[in-house]
Amino acid sequence: MSDLKNDIRPLEPSTMTDLVESRLREYLKRKSFVPGDALPKEQELADALGVSRNVVREALSRLRMLGMIDTRKKRGMLLAQPDILGSLERVLDPLLLGKNTLKDIFELRLVLEMGLADLLYLRKTPEDIAALENIVAQEVNKQQKPFRVEHEIAFHGKLYQMTGNDTYMRFQKMLLPVFEYVLDYEIQANGQADVGEVTHRDLVEILKTGDSEDFRRGMKAHLKPHFDRLKA
Amino acid sequence: MSDLKNDIRPLEPSTMTDLVESRLREYLKRKSFVPGDALPKEQELADALGVSRNVVREALSRLRMLGMIDTRKKRGMLLAQPDILGSLERVLDPLLLGKNTLKDIFELRLVLEMGLADLLYLRKTPEDIAALENIVAQEVNKQQKPFRVEHEIAFHGKLYQMTGNDTYMRFQKMLLPVFEYVLDYEIQANGQADVGEVTHRDLVEILKTGDSEDFRRGMKAHLKPHFDRLKA
């Protein structure tokens, strides 16, 4: 395993656009702009950097994609608050990712699921529990593929939402397709996956009567087939 | 809380560059290219899309930044495997993020830390334990600020590494600066933070003799001051 690659950068031949991008990023930091502040115009930046407006625009286009800046005609550019997950979303396509990364993400989802309990018990409300019971009630007799996945998403999605942590919720939801993708692949290779001993219904029951440790144990049992998969 | 914003897109006035970017992305998916495949040349894309080469280049520049494509002169462009965390890294600057997002990330790190135990017990080796003991041994009598943070990173970083999950490790390491930033802010506002009852040394001891549930309980105790902070 070449850990070296993480410590020392491969020294790629950077283009002007790359340089300008990092210069701009550095400039924004150094000047400690706050969101809403106006930035210099494209031509001024180009002159200051000694490059063509074209190069500056390519760099700005990147920052714009990341949501770091907003541009409006005539007014110029404004520093904005980037959507940290927006950029992830663009790249999180199972077909584009390498095998190792897919495996990593599969595990990452499990980790996130196991760490859920504490936030959950900090914030859960009776209304949330009711909503969960409602979701569970609709699961009966629908173990077929499309429904199973749908309910899986509905149930776990509700759990994420109950944490009140928007970033966490969106992150987990983004990870789900990758998770399902890996799962499908594994099932095709190694045969059908078992279902955990603890069902969604059981988890809701624990939420009502047990504490966060009980819930975590329950979740572990619920996810047991997936953890077993990791051992192989 | 306006959940609507997550369900329906705000319909932003998109430029040609935005459109071309999504068209290209869609094109790559539909053609199911695999990494290493050659893409059409810039001019061909421009002609096919009916836009200037300039616009195409701005869009390509974005994909290039995300690591989705590699470009080499004369050979043209090749589809590459994006580095999913690379894009996150660019945006994860505490100064750029909103208050809510910062809080979310603070919690997210705690969640990830609490979910660590299972992976850890799946993969830990005696060498790892030895390395951890080594790190703990150097902590003595260094409770001052710069050293504390340094050891915090060394110890927890080693734990991440022990999971054998590169993505998880990098992700956590990226989150740390944000975590420290929020911590500093909180301390300034609400006074000094306590230290958990369970120390790094205790955690190592648990790793040697206890099971994953013991470790998780230990970690919870170790992080207790942070969890208490969430309640307020």
Add this chain to the structure above:
DNA sequence: TCCTACATTATGTCCTACAAAAGGAATTAT
């Protein structure tokens, strides 16, 4: 057969020009 020099070609960079949108100023109407 191997090395070298050259021609080819796609990207990287620059330049100029103009369309479009949006803010601001000046003008007019109420």
Add this chain to the structure above:
DNA sequence: ATAATTCCTTTTGTAGGACATAATGTAGGA
């Protein structure tokens, strides 16, 4: 005097052309 309207100005968005640069493949020579 205030409000609405029109025109002007400015800055981004898009287009198209030109050339530098580097890497590839090819032809020629030792």
